[in-house]
Amino acid sequence: MSKNKLKTEKPESKKPRSKDNPNVLKQDKEPEVRVKELVKDERTHKVMGVIFLLLSLYCFIAFTSYLFTWEEDQDKVFRYSSSVLFMEDVKVDNLLGRLGAFVSHWFFFKGFGVASYLFCYFFFIIGVNFIVGRRVFRIMRNVKYILFGLLFISTAMAFLAGSGGFAWGGALGDAINKWTTGFVGKLGTALLLLVGGLAWCIWKFNFDFKWPEPKPKLVAPPVPVPPVTAATAATTAAPVAASPAITATPQDAARKNGLRQDGGGIVVIPPAEEEDLLPLELIEKEEEEETPAAPSLITYVPPVVHHTPLVMSEESALSEEEEEEEMETEAADGPLLYIEETITDTAPGKKRPKTDEEVAFEIKSTFKDEEEEAEEIVVPNRPAAPVDPYDPSLDLRDYKYPSLDLLANHSTDKIVQDASELEKNKNQILDTLKNYDISIQKISATVGPTVTLYEIVPAAGVRISRIKNLEDDIALSLSALGIRIIAPIPGKGTIGIEVPNVKKSIVSLKNMLASEKFQTSTMDLPIAIGKKIDNENFIADLAKMPHLLMAGATGQGKSVGINTLLVSLLYKKHPAELKFVLVDPKKVELSLYKLIEKHFLAKLPGEEDAIITDTKKVVHTLNALCIEMDLRYDLLKEAGTRNIKEYNNKFVQRKLNPQKGHRYLPFVVLVIDEFADLIMTAGKEVEMPIARLAQLARAVGIHLIIATQRPSVNIITGTIKANFPARIAFKVSSKIDSRTILDIGGAEQLIGQGDMLVSFNGELVRLQCAFVDTPEVESVAEFIGQQRGYSDAFLLPEYVDDKDLEGKEISLADRDPLFEEAARIIVQNQQGSTSLLQRRMKLGYNRAGRLMDQLEAAGIVGPNMGSKARDVNVKTEMDLEMILNDLL
Template sequence: MARKKSDRKPKSIGEAVGFRNIFSNEKTDFLLGLILLLIAIYVIIAMVSYFSTGQDDQSILESLRHGEWINSNRSITNYCGSIGAIVAYTLMSVNFGLPAFIIPAFIVLVGLKLMSIYTINLWKWFFGMMLTMIWCSITFAKFLTPVMGNLFFNPGGNHGLFCVQQLENIVGAPGLIVILLFTALAFLTYLSAETIFIIRKAMNPVKYLTSKVKFTVTNHEIDTADSEHNAAADNNEETEDSNTINQGLPEDFPAPVVDLTDFGNIDKDTLPANAAPTLSVTNNSEPQTANDNRLTVEIAKNEEKAGSAVVNLEDILSTPIDPLEPFTKYKKPTLELLKKYDEEDKPNVDMEEIKANNARIVEVLNSFGVSIREIKATVGPTITLYEITPAEGVRISKIRNLEDDIALSLSALGIRIIAPIPGKGTIGIEVPNKRPQIVSMESILNSKKFKETKMELPLALGKTITNEVFMVDLAKIPHLLVAGATGQGKSVGLNAIITSLLYKKHPNELKFVLVDPKKVEFSVYHKISGHFMACLPENEEEPIITDVTKVVRTLNSLCALMDHRYDLLKMAGAKNLKEYNAKFVNHKLDLTKGHDYMPYIVVIIDEFGDLIMTAGKEIELPIARIAQLARAVGIHMVIATQRPTTKIITGNIKANFPGRMAFRVSSQIDSRTILDRSGANQLVGRGDLLFLNGNEPVRVQCAFVDTPEIEHINDYISEEPGPIEPMELPEPIEDNSGGSIGDGATDISSLDPYFEEAAHAIVLSQQGSTSMIQRRFSIGYNRAGRLMDQLEHMGIVGTAQGSKPREVLIQDENQLNALIMQLRNRQA
């Protein structure tokens, strides 16, 4: 049974070495690490001093060891005093000898770990250094004692001498040598499989000298004037080669395949089509003489399969690239970090409540002349669905109009009628339970559905009315719009989205861009910024973006990254990120052209309404562009807002965000804005939501994950091996359309009063001429000409082309509004 860790402390001193501790302060960890580091240095100095002073202090130290005190004028001469002498004598003479230096070395590693200078696995180092010290102590006592006989203490210490005596009494001197040799080779094999190859090579060097494959490439000048003659000669040579290729080889010998791109000194592009190099394979001891433009391959007579540790060129190209390198030892968070509620294991079915609601629904329907044939109840964690099969001739609209009457009869917080239920010949009435059940994140992530999912970006959101785990793939949505009034579970929903992705993806596979205008919602994720964040280089210290100006630069940077990724996909001949990464992993891309493994990027923006009010169209433009194009290159967006009004969620945004996640909102208008229908205003709150990604919304109880759980997850991830800095986004491309801003007439107050109206008219009609402005605004020709010059100066229209209309450089109003907003900000 999994042990609960709901009371797990954050990162502490004890956790740094694998145990719990009462300390939880980073400063305490650092100071204790510094103390251990200084103690280790002190011990090392004392042990070094023991080589020169130990012999003089020997009698005093031996007396102290046997509990005797000597009244003498002699004093300890060790550089580190009596304590240093005792420590050095105990470690080197009494115990392990020269290998005892490993002990202060390990204390140094512990100190550096506590000071967060290095991230290492202390348990692995502890067992490795302990075994090394014991082995060296025995080996030194056996073999160095005769060589260093003049040393006043045994090189392996009393521990090594005792072990040597006991083992030799049991197995003798040869047996002791066998044990030492076997343990050394076993330990080296555990550290690296290359040990096996070295041993095989040392024991059979002839095999590895005769099994080499020698590639000889000869280049000769090609006379293009005799191309026909060369082509005929090549055809003859190919026929001969095809006849000799099987001579002297076993029947099951695989036919060699040679790719000319593997040889750097052959340029295929420079060779004529009729002068392609030919291949010759022989089984003779001497290589076959190569004619012009021929590739000769010599293979040894008795070819044998290479050892398991030998990797040749073909093996490398046939072995897929591991996209998780160099962090292959990264372990995803465990379920023990999440809370498990006892009430989840108990069925929350109140039969009396269900029977009472059933009777009231039937009574209300009968009182209004609506007869039904059957009623069925399905109990969910927070909602019970009553499915009604109406009698023949009953209009659906009649039942739908009784929504308020049924709610009054049931004394319910709010009900929702689904008429009809998609795929069924029934009408649904959703009634809130009087005792709702908590849906924990642990119960969702611990489900078989989540563990075995093949989704690229699985979002485990909660449970449906039928108690089924509800999951969607963000990669297929591909963008999600979240709305909900304050306190209805919107922030918990965003945390559930992030948590489900953290439990499923590796740092090399996923990066987050978090935008938090409130500055407190996403601050808990700062610990994993190195593992899972992406930001501009200037924001590395604060990768979670809270400044509006940085939001605009980051979104423009994502647009630049999107364009760059599309260029790479075009070169690779891939349609989407999944195909591209598959080609990269299977060595089908040329790394010299800038190809690299692409992680998914999930952009999560909280309080989008605040950003729109602050920056307006300047933010909406890059968001709309990313939403329209970024799906294929693995960039997906999740936008959340409290008030889903048409000024905040414009038609341009709604058109490109097919996924909708609506918590309870304050009005039916808001529900229609987010879902294009009512229903979100009838939810009961506390994580109750409607998810829309198709025809009909699905009612889901969102999984609950609180702040302590998130902190435990982030502490766990921060301790795992991974990137130490966020992924760098490219510098945003500056908009050259407003390149004249800052010179001359860039002050909006100095422009013509008709400037904005004229600019909008030209952009809408996509026609720019002085006569059109003169007619449109009933102004003189000179003023219309000056106005057209200002539009040209601001980069809205192009230069004059005689009698032809000017070219309109701005294609839509969003870009124009961003330019005008930039002018106003300059003036402010």
């Protein structure tokens, strides 16, 4: 998106203008030029870059000329000082005149001497950075080098030049040299300059001063080494492997290795490395220190012999006598919770051995809650896109993305882990399983915004089906709705029991959009759906789904879910990159997006309202999308690409010719709010084009989001389900509906209010849908609608029903004005295709179809052959001219 925004237009006033006289011409208001925008403009940066480069060149020429003309110009500058700049009768020899002589004298004589050339370099790197528009040279690093060079070079030149006439070191160098020479003498000054220069070179280039090591000389043994037997080899290797930290002399090695003392050879053991010289005890101690502290655990101890009291921290720990009293008084009450800060804090001597009936209970840590920091999160500036030969966003270069201030933060509290609630539910689960003689090894809890997942590790020999069949019994013991058992959890060796929380947390869409995962995502169509049980944001790519099927009973969150998906896309995509086709049989759910018609919506030509509510228009729109899909496939075929991403990359790099019908293809997202109503009223007329789009439209950037509250088999047919791998199920009324939408039960056990199951990439995940309220959607739509948009909504191809054309005869007397041009295109290409006329002549489907029918009536092309192109009866342009002359 271009940043060239020198002028901003004031938004139109919302006050009525009934009193304005339409016959009186009004004077246009002059646009304001703001200083802040002028400073940020890239043209201003380029102008500044040219100025700095000119200043660098000017100083370089002036300084170089001063080296040869300083004797003639010095007395004039000394005599008149700065007034020499305005004295026309004073002649100087500097190539850049009086100003060059004055500036050079000021830098050389009163400043830094020859080191003044560093200013030319400084102005040069600033100018290059400004012109290129990015950091070619690091300013701060070069400033450090320039400051050091000014001090070092000026002092060194003053020291070397001595008391010559020319100011080689300038006033600064002379002053530093005079003080240093008086302080440490000339020899000390020379040594300081030498050390300073070497230190800078070492710091800059990091020289390697390693002394070359002499190569060891290889001396052949005087007597051949006798062969070593297997027993000898074993005894030789054993001491070395057993004690790597012990050094040995050759004589010791020979004695310990059992070598013969008959001069038969000496075994030399190489010196051990520094790491090997450490004692074994020290190594073991270091490994213990480097072992990270284990997370906090809540260990449940069943009543065996002793009971462990509730210990919350070291300060509140009970003494041994108090522990005994507690165990005596509470022995009849059952087990308590033992909370450890870390496992390593427990002394080894006080660890109680684990019995066979012990069950470990752990509360797993969740992802860092971002709701506390949502108010402080600042959306990072969008990185500037690389400069491409063609940028589709330049049509709306002033477009601004919505800010997070338009959304409300509904998450008042973070996820609270109520220890008493967790302990109560854990005891109820354990008691229920114990009543049926089911023993477990470990139980852990993960607290989410809506439900808590208890993971159970059953004991050896326990059948999973026994625990699965106790679903109703566990729900009865917990007195909770929405108990769901996952046996087993995919990818884990545990069984999951999802229990609703007493206090539920609202997942705010604002926090999800402000998260780093969403802001830095490189997905084509990122959508923020909700949060998992472990508080992790679930953000998916609609382009990879590639279509989404949503179902759920009335009032369970489908409309909020659709708004969540649409607002996510509005916060991430530019109007040139994305278009929506909204179908709303209810006529009230998607009406909020009417304000963004000229930015993000698509419609049929000639329609007034971009949001489709009439069933007949829905059929026409779906068939128009099928035509658009076919046209895009034709474009991909001509471009030699396989998907929309490759095609747009070619078009951006200007490898495709717009004169041949090529254009930038935005993503198109079809949203149908109530699919069941369309099936009931239109039936096959709606199902067939949707099935075509679901099967073929992915590669050309057309994606579907379909929602319904009746997930029955006559609404969601097998053809549709097969092409919707990504599905979202809110709470449904029966297990049959859950199996219809997800192919598995579980959706009937959800608790509603945004609680949902998402089937994506072969996984079934339980989420709490992000919440966005109606006023927030209105604010976002108004913010986008108030900005300058396109002249009209994105126009889909025209579609004419065959029933409307029945009984109508085609007359050649009333030919289309483009008839002759269309005939020549067909004959030249020898291809009787309607899409060819659409691309070459930039026509809609209706007009191109009428032209093809007129060409058929004139005998130029043959009859319609379905999906194949018509036959061209005229082979040469000369024959075509004869036919056209006969028609005149």
